[in-house]
Amino acid sequence: MNNIDNELLKNISDDNYVKPDVLNIRKNGEVLERKINEDINIINKKDLSGIDVFVKERTSLAVLQIPVIITMGGLKDTVYNDFNIGDNSNVIIFAGCGIHNKDSHKSVHNGIHRFNIGKGCKVKYIEKHYCEGIGDINPTTEIYLDDNCKMEMETVQIKGINYANRKTKAVIGNNSSLIINEKIMTEKEEYAKTDFLVNLKGENSSVHVVSRSVAIDNSNQEFISNVEGNNKCYGHVECDSIIKDKGNVKAIPMINAKHVEANLIHEASIGKIAGEQLIKLMTLGLNEKEAETEIINGFLK
Amino acid sequence: MLELRNISLIKDNKVILNDINIIFSNDKFVVITGPNGSGKSSLVKIIMGIEKPSSGKVILDGKDITNMSIDERANIGISFAFQNPVKFKGITVYDLLKLSLNKDVCKRECCDTLSEVGLCIKDYVDREVNGTLSGGELKRIEIATVMARNPKIAIFDEPEAGIDLWSFQRLTSVFNALRKQSKGITIVISHQEKILDIADEVVLLQNGIIEKIGNKEEIINSIFVDKTCCLGDNNE
Numbered sequence: 001m002n003n004i005d006n007e008l009l010k011n012i013s014d015d016n017y018v019k020p021d022v023l024n025i026r027k028n029g030e031v032l033e034r035k036i037n038e039d040i041n042i043i044n045k046k047d048l049s050g051i052d053v054f055v056k057e058r059t060s061l062a063v064l065q066i067p068v069i070i071t072m073g074g075l076k077d078t079v080y081n082d083f084n085i086g087d088n089s090n091v092i093i094f095a096g097c098g099i100h101n102k103d104s105h106k107s108v109h110n111g112i113h114r115f116n117i118g119k120g121c122k123v124k125y126i127e128k129h130y131c132e133g134i135g136d137i138n139p140t141t142e143i144y145l146d147d148n149c150k151m152e153m154e155t156v157q158i159k160g161i162n163y164a165n166r167k168t169k170a171v172i173g174n175n176s177s178l179i180i181n182e183k184i185m186t187e188k189e190e191y192a193k194t195d196f197l198v199n200l201k202g203e204n205s206s207v208h209v210v211s212r213s214v215a216i217d218n219s220n221q222e223f224i225s226n227v228e229g230n231n232k233c234y235g236h237v238e239c240d241s242i243i244k245d246k247g248n249v250k251a252i253p254m255i256n257a258k259h260v261e262a263n264l265i266h267e268a269s270i271g272k273i274a275g276e277q278l279i280k281l282m283t284l285g286l287n288e289k290e291a292e293t294e295i296i297n298g299f300l301k
Numbered sequence: 302m303l304e305l306r307n308i309s310l311i312k313d314n315k316v317i318l319n320d321i322n323i324i325f326s327n328d329k330f331v332v333i334t335g336p337n338g339s340g341k342s343s344l345v346k347i348i349m350g351i352e353k354p355s356s357g358k359v360i361l362d363g364k365d366i367t368n369m370s371i372d373e374r375a376n377i378g379i380s381f382a383f384q385n386p387v388k389f390k391g392i393t394v395y396d397l398l399k400l401s402l403n404k405d406v407c408k409r410e411c412c413d414t415l416s417e418v419g420l421c422i423k424d425y426v427d428r429e430v431n432g433t434l435s436g437g438e439l440k441r442i443e444i445a446t447v448m449a450r451n452p453k454i455a456i457f458d459e460p461e462a463g464i465d466l467w468s469f470q471r472l473t474s475v476f477n478a479l480r481k482q483s484k485g486i487t488i489v490i491s492h493q494e495k496i497l498d499i500a501d502e503v504v505l506l507q508n509g510i511i512e513k514i515g516n517k518e519e520i521i522n523s524i525f526v527d528k529t530c531c532l533g534d535n536n537e
């Protein structure tokens with residue numbers, strides 16, 4: 001591992017970085033480093049590029065780190081990572097993709113992450129993306145939550161990614177809940193699309209999607225969500241965007257109640273920074289630019 | 302010394318302030334009172350630079366600051382607590398207070414500073430400054446952001462609104478202390494007798510005009526004499 005690798009890893013890691021129990025670093029399409037333990041095993045897929053992760057039942061609080069780094073131009077890397085999490089386990093998974101591409105050829109990363117989560121699990125999944133140079137990302141996340149689970153997913157993409165097409169699909173079992181927090185900031189000519197498809201299948205299943213995004217310069221974003229209530233369930237989708245300059249955000253929400261006890265809410269708001277927020281911070285001595293930065297940083301925190 | 306000279310404000314062809322002339326001397330605690338819609342908030346917003354006067358000048362210590370921006374005024378020591386505190390998304394009470402103090406203080410220090418001014422916020426220092434805070438809590442935080450700046454000119458727009466009786470008593474003693482120790486000017490918009498009591502001067506504003514400047518008794522008496530003050534505009 002060289003300095004660039006380390007720098008990229010740091011950029012896609014959590015600020016309160018915890019040392020992982022299990023690790024799999026993928027660099028330019030190859031496994032660079034792997035660490036497993038007696039509760040968690042990682043094996044390479046046979047027919048496809050990627051890994052299968054197996055977490056034993058009743059694994060208590062394990063931290064996994066599955067980052068991808070790309071330091072080559074013109075690389076198209078598609079990877080399938082499957083997480084099979086045994087009943088009653090508690091895991092935190094850090095994933096993400098760091099691209100450092102000083103080449104003029106575009107690098108592309110397609111990460112397909114599938115979670116098969118057993119009964120009574122608690123899972124936190126954190127995904128960060130970072131790019132220097134020209135890079136596209138197409139992350140797909142599929143989540144299958146069995147009964148009595150709690151899952152939290154956090155995704156962060158702050159500037160630098162030319163093109164991102166994100167798909168998230170979830171099927172939620174009885175008494176299980178999924179919370180998704182998404183933060184996106186695009187600038188220049190960047191484009192980001194995010195698409196949620198959630199099936200509230202189980203009785204008392206719930207989902208809460210909070211998407212906050214900022215589009216500045218000429219950047220473009222699309223937010224699509226489709227939450228289907230197929231049982232007694234609760235779904236809440238919030239899409240909140242700040243636009244600046246010629247930034248453009250399009251939100252297409254859909255909620256579909258197919259059960260009389262499905263309770264689904266969608267809230268979407270798009271607009272520029274509220275004038276009174278700017279004024280308040282200016283009365284504290286910040287100039288307009290500083291106030292703007294403070295408001296955006298807070299919003300995406 | 303702060304002087305408003307021939308200040309007028311016209312919005313949508315409506316005269317909101319009409320040729321206001323007033324001098325705020327140093328060390329003075331001035332209370333502005335008057336009916337709803339009389340232009341009190343507009344007047345103090347002109348001092349902070351939030352509203353631009355249609356004509357007239359704002360002069361601070363002999364210097365014309367009429368064209369200064371809000372942040373420039375903040376940096377020369379003018380501070381303003383909003384009548385309706387602004388809400389944010391993602392910005393916490395702690396973040397806001399750090400910005401107000403303009404230095405990187407730890408939470409403990411932050412709370413200490415505020416306890417000193419009678420505002421204990423340790424229960425909600427990590428909360429976001431949004432609608433989940435109660436009206437009174439938001440109001441206290443708003444006041445705290447001004448106190449934290451230790452301003453030369455401190456402006457409070459109806460600080461008592463939404464504050465419970467117990468906190469209100471603390472608030473008046475805070476203002477009292479502020480009045481005693483401050484070398485600057487404190488301007489408070491208020492309708493509370495307790496606050497009028499501690500004022501060096503009370504300004505009565507009506508229909509965008511300064512009706513009277515005097516002590517509490519004089520102002521209260523003139524309110525009772527002049528009925529229009531109590532009737533307001535919407536009583537036709």
Ligand SMILES: Nc1ncnc2c1ncn2[C@@H]1O[C@H](COP(=O)(O)OP(=O)(O)OP(=O)(O)O)[C@@H](O)[C@H]1O
Binds near residue numbers: 312313340
């Ligand atoms: N943008 C605007 N366009 C037209 N009229 C306005 C505008 N902003 C304020 N006004 C009017 O100016 C008048 C003074 O408003 P201001 O907020 O200064 O009153 P106030 O004395 O602070 O009232 P209150 O006691 O209710 O806080 C009001 O009649 C208000 O409706």
Ligand SMILES: [Mg+2]
Binds near residue numbers: 341342343
């Ligand atoms: Mg007012």
